[in-house]
Amino acid sequence: MPKRCYGKPPPSLDLSSLKGKLVVIEGADGSGRSTQIRLLQDLLERGGYPTTLIGLKRSRLVAKELGEVMGTTMLHARTLTLLYATDFADQLEHVVAPALRAGFIVLADRYIFTLMARSVIRGLDEDWVKEIYNFAIVPDLIISLKVRPQILAERTFRKRSFVDYWESGQDIQRSSDLYDGFISYQSKMQRILRSAAKSYPFQEINGEESPEQVHSEVRLHVERLLGTVGGG
Amino acid sequence: MKRGQKVALPGRLIAVEGLDGSGKSTQVGLLRRWLELEGYKVFFTEWNSSSVVKDITKKGKRREMLTPTTFSLLHSADFADRYERQILPMLHAGYIVLADRYIYTAFARDGVRRCDKRWLRGLYRFARQPDITLYFKVPLENALDRILSGRPSLKFYEAGMDLGLAPDREESFRQFQGLIFEEYARLSREFSFEVIDALASPEKQQRIVRSIVSESLDLESFRTSQ
Numbered sequence: 001m002p003k004r005c006y007g008k009p010p011p012s013l014d015l016s017s018l019k020g021k022l023v024v025i026e027g028a029d030g031s032g033r034s035t036q037i038r039l040l041q042d043l044l045e046r047g048g049y050p051t052t053l054i055g056l057k058r059s060r061l062v063a064k065e066l067g068e069v070m071g072t073t074m075l076h077a078r079t080l081t082l083l084y085a086t087d088f089a090d091q092l093e094h095v096v097a098p099a100l101r102a103g104f105i106v107l108a109d110r111y112i113f114t115l116m117a118r119s120v121i122r123g124l125d126e127d128w129v130k131e132i133y134n135f136a137i138v139p140d141l142i143i144s145l146k147v148r149p150q151i152l153a154e155r156t157f158r159k160r161s162f163v164d165y166w167e168s169g170q171d172i173q174r175s176s177d178l179y180d181g182f183i184s185y186q187s188k189m190q191r192i193l194r195s196a197a198k199s200y201p202f203q204e205i206n207g208e209e210s211p212e213q214v215h216s217e218v219r220l221h222v223e224r225l226l227g228t229v230g231g232g
Numbered sequence: 233m234k235r236g237q238k239v240a241l242p243g244r245l246i247a248v249e250g251l252d253g254s255g256k257s258t259q260v261g262l263l264r265r266w267l268e269l270e271g272y273k274v275f276f277t278e279w280n281s282s283s284v285v286k287d288i289t290k291k292g293k294r295r296e297m298l299t300p301t302t303f304s305l306l307h308s309a310d311f312a313d314r315y316e317r318q319i320l321p322m323l324h325a326g327y328i329v330l331a332d333r334y335i336y337t338a339f340a341r342d343g344v345r346r347c348d349k350r351w352l353r354g355l356y357r358f359a360r361q362p363d364i365t366l367y368f369k370v371p372l373e374n375a376l377d378r379i380l381s382g383r384p385s386l387k388f389y390e391a392g393m394d395l396g397l398a399p400d401r402e403e404s405f406r407q408f409q410g411l412i413f414e415e416y417a418r419l420s421r422e423f424s425f426e427v428i429d430a431l432a433s434p435e436k437q438q439r440i441v442r443s444i445v446s447e448s449l450d451l452e453s454f455r456t457s458q
Contacts, residue, residue, distance in 0.1 A: 007348070007351065008348035008350075008351060010299065010300065010301040010347075011299070011300045011301065011345065011346035011347060012299045012300060012301065060297065061288070061291075061292055061297060061298075061302060062288050062306075065287065065288045065291075069284055073284055075284065075313065076312065076313065076316035076317060078312045078315075078316055078358065079282075079284070079285070079309050079312045079313040079316065081312075082305055082306075082308050082309035082312050083285070083288075083309045085305050085309075086288075086302050086305040086306050086309060089299070089301045089302050089305055090297075090299075090302050093299045093301065093302070094297070094299075125358075128354065128357055128358065131351065131354040131355075132305075132351075132354070132355060134351065135301060135348075135351070
């Protein structure tokens with residue numbers, strides 16, 4: 001199927017030249033996203049498919065600066081949204097497009113859905129946010145790893161013994177109890193993502209299963225996409 | 233109510249637009265001086281000047297790694313930072329805000345860079361329409377002469393080299409500015425710019441500017457409190 005964008009493609013992009021596949025994995029921190037991406041990349045490369053990774057805040061243009069700014073300045077949510085959109089666009093045009101042109105499978109460690117939800121939860125108009133990101137290429141597959149906030153918190157504590165400032169929405173909801181803040185922020189994020197899932201076809205996977213079990217489900221979706229079911 | 237106008241604010245917004253070399257910065261500078269000397273509350277803001285975003289834009293330009301989309305998004309981030317932290321609070325506080333270039337600069341430049349026009353309008357939908365937009369209109373040739381005689385070399389994006397119009401920087405700049413000039417003509421009609429003849433003497437232009445401002449604004453209501 002030819003690639004398309006949600007709205008008008010960016011002027012730099014010739015959609016007809018894109019061949020590879022774009023696979024997105026969405027899910028909160030602690031949902032097992034990184035593990036699943038690693039397992040999927042191993043699987044694909046073992047099968048002879050070249051892969052490229054993208055993610056949030058990884059562009060050559062703004063990643064470093066975005067990190068610095070977030071640590072020092074209280075930027076308005078709108079400015080932050082536009083800087084994240086710049087980070088996304090830079091990767092889309094300079095990493096995703098060339099890789100797809102060369103027939104790679106691009107694995108996206110989160111995509112516009114998390115970005116949009118973060119902006120909406122911070123009070124920005126949903127239509128405005130959607131319109132900004134409508135230059136994004138429509139993925140061939142969107143997998144969403146679903147894990148209840150309580151389990152996310154548990155897994156996060158196991159990994160490091162504190163709650164992340166941004167992942168608990170401390171910039172928008174000052175709760176004296178960070179645990180409660182984390183649960184309430186993650187629940188809101190999930191509600192927004194679930195309502196987004198109505199307009200975008202997410203493949204939801206229960207991320208509370210074992211990594212192997214989750215991987216086998218991810219694998220099924222990817223093999224169906226590549227037309228290699230049963231073969232591998 | 234004009235588009236982009238949500239609730240009435242005590243402040244007033246005056247935007248200044250025009251080609252490079254139209255003399256608009258000189259004129260807005262004189263307007264600012266006058267308002268300040270008369271004792272009015274004035275705030276001045278310039279395109280592409282947010283302390284947070286400017287350095288990123290600079291790096292992108294230096295390395296020539298900007299696409300029309302990232303160029304446009306970075307400028308909108310710069311604008312949003314100034315808008316949310318300065319322009320809007322100043323309007324709430326009852327200031328006369330002077331903006332040297334406003335969203336129309338993005339509409340013109342990014343439109344010429346072939347960004348989708350509806351997308352561009354949407355990007356800046358949060359911004360209020362100015363109460364007055366002064367457009368310093370100068371024939372293309374005059375603007376080109378002023379810039380090309382005063383500047384030893386044109387920068388890559390300034391010359392519009394990313395559009396691939398011409399291999400020569402000066403020729404590219406001429407064509408790029410020509411396209412922007414045409415965009416401005418369309419925008420001028422659509423958004424009812426106040427057109428100022430930028431070939432007139434500076435003092436005559438300033439007289440016209442001041443009379444437009446004093447006629448449209450109740451200046452006394454902006455007097456600084458003692």
